[in-house]
Amino acid sequence: MSTLKFEQAKIGFIGAGNMARSIAGGLINSGINAQNIAASDPDAKRREDLQNTLGIRAEQDNAAVAGDCDILVIAVKPQVMASVCQALSSALNRSPLVISIAAGIDCRSLNTWLDHRAAVVRCMPNTPALIGEGASALFATAEVSAAQCKLAEQTIRAVGSVCWVEHESQLDAVTAVSGSGPAYFFLVLEAMTEAGVKLGLEKQTAADLAIQTAFGAAKLARESDLDLAQLRRAVTSPKGTTESAIASFEKHQIRHIFMEAMQDCAARSRELCLELGAKSTL
Ligand SMILES: NC(=O)c1ccc[n+]([C@@H]2O[C@H](COP(=O)([O-])OP(=O)(O)OC[C@H]3O[C@@H](n4cnc5c(N)ncnc54)[C@H](OP(=O)(O)O)[C@@H]3O)[C@@H](O)[C@H]2O)c1
Structure with missing residues (x-):
């Protein structure tokens, strides 16, 4: 072998x-x-x-x-x-x-x-x-x-x-992080599409823009020498539009939302292991 x-x-x-x-x-x-x-x-x-x-x-x-x-x-x-x-x-x-x-x-x-x-x-x-x-x-x-x-x-x-x-x-x-991760991004894309429609775009246009933005952002993050926080700061000018959106996300504790969701996910993964695994003979 x-x-x-x-x-x-x-x-x-x-x-x-x-x-x-x-x-x-x-x-x-x-x-x-x-x-x-x-x-x-x-x-x-x-x-x-x-x-x-x-x-x-x-x-x-x-x-x-x-x-x-x-x-x-x-x-x-x-x-x-x-x-x-x-x-x-x-x-x-x-x-x-x-x-x-x-x-x-x-x-x-x-x-x-x-x-x-x-x-x-x-x-x-x-x-x-x-x-x-x-x-x-x-x-x-x-x-x-x-x-x-x-x-x-x-x-x-x-x-x-x-x-x-x-x-x-x-x-x-x-x-x-990655096993369940795609679903988080689909949820974010759904939410961005819905918000885009509310702001006046056709649903397909909003979805296309959101999906391409996610794709482009991921590719940029992978290829750039800057870390994630640096990339975010690079598109967040003082008193600009992005700063306004980011401030709203932070006010609603987006990091805490992710922390809790991912802790729940990991806990469920441990539970499944106990439910589906071979019963210990110890
Ligand atoms: N982390 C993730 O996001 C992720 C993603 C994908 C997959 N996975 C894991 O990958 C595994 C496969 O997922 P999948 O999406 O490929 O599932 P799937 O499409 O349902 O494929 C499983 C295949 O196994 C066949 N099968 C059922 N009983 C069998 C048996 N006794 N002997 C041989 N084949 C049998 C099924 O046939 P029937 O349909 O006729 O029952 C089906 O064709 C799962 O364990 C899943 O947990 C994880």
């Missing part, structure tokens, strides 16, 4: 829904041979579509995919992870690298369900991964080798940026 080249790795997906499809598509776009990729899914139409559009092998039986994989991405809903992993454990012949993208399922549960027959990496992706613009964070247990960490990173990088967290508990914070 340690000498395995990513380009030669056999990559399998369990569950071929939106995320698996995006990662598989991203891998192929980045030059990975479609013949090295397989996916399993109960839905015959979805399997046919994968074969026709991506040219990857699609199976009904999860074990048929898991059996000969070097990297196995488990991309089913969190609620079915326990049964899927337990059924898979006996099919894991080659002690593969398993990447779980299911929200709220911790490594202890994954290792228990997989009967400790795989090296487990947890990934928290977000939905812009569907268009190759995801922000994902990864966590690896101590048993995962440096070479396997690299393989995990190369896999997930197919749908956007990747960072690592040192402690598994930090994935709750990642969920609060």
Whole structure:
């Protein structure tokens, strides 16, 4: 495993829904041979579509995919992870690298369900991964080798940026920032559109302006040498229009609103882990 080249790795997906499809598509776009990729899914139409559009092998039986994989991405809903992993454990012949993208399922549960027959990496992706613009964070247990960490990173990088967290508990914070983050921006865009309409714009015009502004601001923030506060100050002239808007946001405690919302999000992430994870035997 340690000498395995990513380009030669056999990559399998369990569950071929939106995320698996995006990662598989991203891998192929980045030059990975479609013949090295397989996916399993109960839905015959979805399997046919994968074969026709991506040219990857699609199976009904999860074990048929898991059996000969070097990297196995488990991309089913969190609620079915326990049964899927337990059924898979006996099919894991080659002690593969398993990447779980299911929200709220911790490594202890994954290792228990997989009967400790795989090296487990947890990934928290977000939905812009569907268009190759995801922000994902990864966590690896101590048993995962440096070479396997690299393989995990190369896999997930197919749908956007990747960072690592040192402690598994930090994935709750990642969920609060980037996992759930796209929804915050959609909410802000909805609110900006509604306000634009109230101020006299056509709804579509207001939405187009708001979306392009968010896109441009994000791109500027990513490419600029200035930090976020400097960028904000750069467009906030004294006694100007932006200053008036920012003062209103601060008066209504926008930072406190975000702090509370994201603390709630992280707390819910911890709760889900307890609800959906393997029950501790301690
Ligand atoms: N942080 C985020 O924003 C974020 C974003 C996306 C995804 N995720 C995580 O990514 C995972 C996948 O999400 P998704 O949006 O791709 O979900 P999805 O589109 O529903 O895909 C899941 C697929 O798994 C299939 N499936 C169900 N039971 C199965 C089984 N026993 N064996 C094999 N396949 C099975 C489903 O088929 P049926 O539809 O026929 O049941 C479906 O095709 C989830 O765990 C989710 O938590 C997180």
